[in-house]
Amino acid sequence: MTGTDVIIAGAGIIGLSTALELAAQGIQVTVLERKRAMSEASWAAAGMLAASDPENPPQLQPLSDLSISLYPEFLARIEHLSGLSVPFRTAGTLQAVQNDESRLLSEDIARRIPELNSAGWQFLWLDEHSLDPRDLCAALPKAARAAGVHILEDSSVIGVRPMSTGVEVTTLTASYTSTHFINCCGAWAGEIADRLNIEPRKGQMVVVSLPPNLRLDYVIRTPELYLVPRGDDRVVIGASVERAGFDKTVHEATIQTLLHKAAHLWPPIQKAQIVETWAGLRPGSPDGFPVLDACGGPNCWVATGHFRNGILLAPGSARILCELVLGKTPSIELSPFRYDRFAKVSVY
């Protein structure tokens, strides 16, 4: 391929990871971003790489495993290209479950997280990492540019037209041609593709700062709440899962509910100070799985719908999209992620 071989719409973690993966194969990539790179869901995430969360549907496991296996190489490449570090911030999670034979003993729980209120829960230990997505926001666009990817911000894609020799992609002010097009527009992906049933799922979050005599070393997660320490005095508490259209307003009542639940689970949080609140829009599909497939005509592809796990699933999704564009056999079976599955579901 020559010239701009691939145009990607959307410079979130999915679009930029895919651009980086393609660039590593010598492919010329342009990314068109409506606002600023890494300014939407990928900026708003907690950053857990929750591949072993028992709440995850089993269909996600092969893609999760692929992603986790690629993560060390993915971060090393970003750090090498950008000169910026993206460290893991935690190296273990206490996962609350109702019943499990491999649960931790209460003394093990108390040793890892003193004062955790385990009433009503059993806890599993998961060897799981988290990162701070703000580190990725700084490093990933810089790494992609250093790899030769053109990132054009303030460039909203409004039309995609397959042609006999490639694809024409139109923004409000210009039109571009390329051999391939990939829609990585997150919660907005359905706006530029027919019958792509993607809906925003709002998540509100609060970050608190612990006083100097307190520390939390591990992620605490229940099916409805998580506390994610950043390795300094900060703890991220999240997150709501709401159907609110594209609204990103932060509501005090929702933040207070998160704080209340967090303090019930880990009472020392009552001594913490609020430092930041925000909301982001997860890309949600009807069954909660990503869409990684051809979509909208020859040489047109889509990678979206990563819902609550887009940070985890980014390197694996990037590898898959690169394989699809290059006509290679995908590393995993892609039937759970097909574009046409919603049409079949809606018959019933």
Ligand SMILES: Cc1cc2nc3c(=O)[nH]c(=O)nc-3n(C[C@H](O)[C@H](O)[C@H](O)COP(=O)(O)OP(=O)(O)OC[C@H]3O[C@@H](n4cnc5c(N)ncnc54)[C@H](O)[C@@H]3O)c2cc1C
């Ligand atoms: C509160 C919250 C907590 C989360 N926590 C975690 C977590 O702990 N772990 C985890 O793995 N995942 C988590 N997620 C999910 C994760 O953030 C998302 O799945 C992931 O960021 C999706 O990435 P994306 O690139 O598809 O979308 P985005 O990051 O939203 O990027 C899409 C981009 O497309 C651009 N765009 C839209 N329309 C157009 C257009 N027409 N033309 C050009 N550009 C366009 C947007 O401006 C945006 O920059 C969380 C999400 C939220 C909201």
